[in-house]
Amino acid sequence: MPNRVLIAADGVETLTRARRESFDALVIDVMMPYVDGVAVCRVLRADGDGTPVLMLTARGATSDRVAGLDAGADDYQPKPFQVPELLARLRALQRRAALPPRAQGDEPAGLRIASLHMDPDARRAWWADKELQLSKTEFDLLELMVRNEGIVLSHSTISHRIWGYHCGPHTNNLACYISYLRRKLADVGAPDLIHTVRAVGYGVRRP
Numbered sequence: 001m002p003n004r005v006l007i008a009a010d011g012v013e014t015l016t017r018a019r020r021e022s023f024d025a026l027v028i029d030v031m032m033p034y035v036d037g038v039a040v041c042r043v044l045r046a047d048g049d050g051t052p053v054l055m056l057t058a059r060g061a062t063s064d065r066v067a068g069l070d071a072g073a074d075d076y077q078p079k080p081f082q083v084p085e086l087l088a089r090l091r092a093l094q095r096r097a098a099l100p101p102r103a104q105g106d107e108p109a110g111l112r113i114a115s116l117h118m119d120p121d122a123r124r125a126w127w128a129d130k131e132l133q134l135s136k137t138e139f140d141l142l143e144l145m146v147r148n149e150g151i152v153l154s155h156s157t158i159s160h161r162i163w164g165y166h167c168g169p170h171t172n173n174l175a176c177y178i179s180y181l182r183r184k185l186a187d188v189g190a191p192d193l194i195h196t197v198r199a200v201g202y203g204v205r206r207p
Contacts, residue, residue: 006021006023009033010032010033010034010035011032011033011034011035011036011037011039011040012034012035014026014028014032014035014040015035015040015043015044018040018044018049018051019047019049022051023051024051024052024094024097025051025052025053025054025090025093025094025097026044026051026052026053026054027054027056027086027090028040028041028053028054028055028056028073029056029057030055030056030057030058030059030064030068031057031058031059037055037057037068038055038067038068038071039071041053041055041068041071041072041073042071042072044072045071045072045135050097050136051097052074052075052090052093052094052096052097053072053073053074053075054073054074054075054076054077054086054089054090054093055068055069055073055075055076055077056077056079056081056086057076057077057078057079058078058079059078062172062175062176065078065172065173065176066176066179066180069135069137069173069176069177069180070180072135074093074096074136074137074163075089075092075093075163075173076173077089088164089163089164091164092163092164093163093164095164096140096163096164111143111146111147113146113149113193113204113206114191114193114206114207115127115128115190116146116185116190116193118139118142118143118146120143123136123139125139125142126188127185127188127189127190128188128189130188130189131188132184132185132188133184134181134184135180137162137177138177138180138181138184140162141158141162141177141178141181142181142204144158144161144162145158145194145202145203145204146204148203148204149203149204149205149206150203150204150205151203152195152197152200152201152202152203153201153202153203154200154201155174155200155201157201158174158201158202159173159174162174174202178194178196178202181194182194191207192207193205193206193207
């Protein structure tokens with residue numbers, strides 16, 4: 001069946017459609033009438049809806065990206081944009097959403113660094129006995145770095161593995177997610193596990 005694109009006029013209609021129908025991905029404009037895009041994304045995530053969300057907006061400041069990604073968006077595309085890039089981002093989100101679950105025995109039961117414990121199958125993570133509340137992208141990013149403990153992963157390597165496309169050191173989305181992870185780890189009492197190598201990338205090291 002060919003791909004179909006459905007359009008919602010405002011945030012209320014977006015929520016109604018998203019709750020009644022199934023979509024491969026959602027492109028949500030931040031500045032929608034009645035209920036804005038950030039609130040729509042937050043409500044969908046609170047409902048347990050894991051549909052990939054790309055936030056599309058004229059608001060490109062770091063604080064706006066933080067708000068959108070923190071609400072549960074999987075990607076954030078400021079305007080103006082090129083249609084081929086937008087389509088590539090959507091394809092990347094769909095590929096990640098279509099990945100089959102790991103078969104039993106394919107991966108170790110858990111990943112550990114110091115008091116950090118990650119369960120990739122359950123997609124849950126703890127520092128000691130405190131569970132981290134991580135979004136899908138946050139979990140994927142932390143898992144990637146933990147699996148490559150002691151290795152500095154470049155910006156382009158991380159972005160390709162997480163979002164399916166390459167980006168340079170000045171792309172804000174990755175920096176925003178690193179900031180979220182550091183904050184959430186600090187909130188449960190973890191030391192600074194994530195280290196930055198300026199203009200190169202990020203890595204996880206034991207404290």
